[in-house]
Amino acid sequence: MTLPADNVSPRLTRNRRLIVVIGVVVPLLITMVGAFVMALWIPELPNPVATHWGISGPDGYSTVGSVIALPLLITLVFAALAAFASWRGGPHGGMLWVHKFLVSTSVFLSVSITVIAAGSLAVQRGLDNAESAPSIGSILLAAFPVALVMGLFAWLMLPAVEHIQPTGVAAKPIEGTGTERVYFSTTTRLGPGVVVIAVVALVALGLALAIQAVNNPSELLLPAVIGLVVIALAVSTLSWRITIDQRGLRVRSVLGWPRATIAPDQIDAVSVVTINPLGEFGGYGWRWAPDGRSGIVLSQGEAIEVKRTNGKRFIVTMHDAQLGAEALATIAKK
Amino acid sequence: MLVRVDPASETPLFEQLATSIRQSVIDHSVSAGERLPSARELAESLGINMHTVLRAYRELRDEGFIELRRGRGAIVAATVHRYDSLAESVSVVVAEARTNNVSLATLTALIREEYQ
Numbered sequence: 001m002t003l004p005a006d007n008v009s010p011r012l013t014r015n016r017r018l019i020v021v022i023g024v025v026v027p028l029l030i031t032m033v034g035a036f037v038m039a040l041w042i043p044e045l046p047n048p049v050a051t052h053w054g055i056s057g058p059d060g061y062s063t064v065g066s067v068i069a070l071p072l073l074i075t076l077v078f079a080a081l082a083a084f085a086s087w088r089g090g091p092h093g094g095m096l097w098v099h100k101f102l103v104s105t106s107v108f109l110s111v112s113i114t115v116i117a118a119g120s121l122a123v124q125r126g127l128d129n130a131e132s133a134p135s136i137g138s139i140l141l142a143a144f145p146v147a148l149v150m151g152l153f154a155w156l157m158l159p160a161v162e163h164i165q166p167t168g169v170a171a172k173p174i175e176g177t178g179t180e181r182v183y184f185s186t187t188t189r190l191g192p193g194v195v196v197i198a199v200v201a202l203v204a205l206g207l208a209l210a211i212q213a214v215n216n217p218s219e220l221l222l223p224a225v226i227g228l229v230v231i232a233l234a235v236s237t238l239s240w241r242i243t244i245d246q247r248g249l250r251v252r253s254v255l256g257w258p259r260a261t262i263a264p265d266q267i268d269a270v271s272v273v274t275i276n277p278l279g280e281f282g283g284y285g286w287r288w289a290p291d292g293r294s295g296i297v298l299s300q301g302e303a304i305e306v307k308r309t310n311g312k313r314f315i316v317t318m319h320d321a322q323l324g325a326e327a328l329a330t331i332a333k334k
Numbered sequence: 335m336l337v338r339v340d341p342a343s344e345t346p347l348f349e350q351l352a353t354s355i356r357q358s359v360i361d362h363s364v365s366a367g368e369r370l371p372s373a374r375e376l377a378e379s380l381g382i383n384m385h386t387v388l389r390a391y392r393e394l395r396d397e398g399f400i401e402l403r404r405g406r407g408a409i410v411a412a413t414v415h416r417y418d419s420l421a422e423s424v425s426v427v428v429a430e431a432r433t434n435n436v437s438l439a440t441l442t443a444l445i446r447e448e449y450q
Binding site: 174176179180181182183184185186243245246247320323327 | 335336337338339340341342343363371376378379380381382
């Protein structure tokens with residue numbers, strides 16, 4: 001009998017088992033053990049317990065139940081996200097850098113929040129009133145190295161990173177007379193799926209700012225400034241205008257900034273490449289890849305790759321990359 | 335959208351420009367409602383006179399390919415899709431002409447005769 005699952009390579013099946021065990025089962029076990037230990041402490045704890053500390057001591061309080069439930073909830077959501085995002089693997093069934101990062105982060109996150117939650121309750125055992133809870137600064141300081149080591153351990157247990165080999169096809173100049181001049185322009189924008197996720201995140205950010213504005217207007221300024229900068233940066237990367245002419249390659253965000261220009265005499269070679277935004281650049285927008293490439297990465301598929309005379313490589317994803325690359329090669333030739 | 339002009343060619347620049355943009359509209363490199371670069375921008379990019387670009391734009395407007403609006407620049411006409419089926423028919427005619435070794439001059443003459 002042939003099941004559709006038989007089409008999955010043995011390598012990917014092995015990796016999926018690792019993803020589930022290291023990225024989902026282990027983090028959930030850690031948080032569950034933490035939750036169990038914390039539940040045992042309930043009789044000795046004040047009610048409510050301190051959950052937030054200011055400079056001069058505790059300034060936020062909540063029920064024990066929420067302190068126990070929150071790490072479970074966060075771990076569950078993140079583990080599901082990590083498993084879901086890395087499920088399909090790389091082009092050859094291996095794990096890409098971003099997949100390993102997500103799975104290891106799942107371990108890091110579960111350890112750090114469990115240690116912090118349990119630690120913050122541990123110091124309150126035997127107290128009558130949470131207002132006298134001691135500082136948890138040392139627990140915070142201890143939690144991160146411990147979680148980091150666990151995350152690193154998870155990374156080492158996972159298979160070696162599968163590198164996507166960018167196989168560029170060199171672009172030929174447009175055939176024609178030497179006196180010909182060319183102009184090419186196009187727009188490149190984020191795909192609808194990514195836009196939906198970005199909009200949801202931005203609406204959540206806007207709501208958080210609105211709630212802050214209502215509840216605590218005096219502390220609004222800093223979050224509002226940071227929030228607005230984040231929103232402006234996100235919007236500015238949604239859509240880009242690309243122009244190729246005798247002045248070289250110019251990219252410009254829809255808001256007019258950021259922008260960049262590569263002059264013809266800085267261009268060494270032009271080619272068309274296929275880009276996997278998450279796998280090679282870890283996301284969307286103006287990106288820097290670990291291998292030194294940078295560029296405007298907004299969609300999966302075709303892109304222009306410009307190798308500059310200083311050796312750096314710049315990438316712009318676009319649907320008509322072939323034509324654009326030919327136009328740029330024509331200009332660089334002159 | 336790709337625009338090519340050759341100042342050394344005998345064909346007037348505005349005509350080369352119009353042909354290039356017309357081609358981009360027909361092969362859907364620019365879609366209906368999309369804004370073309372401003373005359374000044376295109377003139378700077380190609381190193382030609384702005385009035386040459388404007389003349390090409392006016393010709394394309396008269397042919398119904400684009401709309402020119404004060405302050406908004408040149409916009410690809412919404413009605414441009416009616417050329418789609420015509421473009422298909424033309425490609426059939428050209429393919430037929432090629433298989434019969436009919437030269438472009440002869441084909442153009444045939445079309446002109448039929449049109450008048």
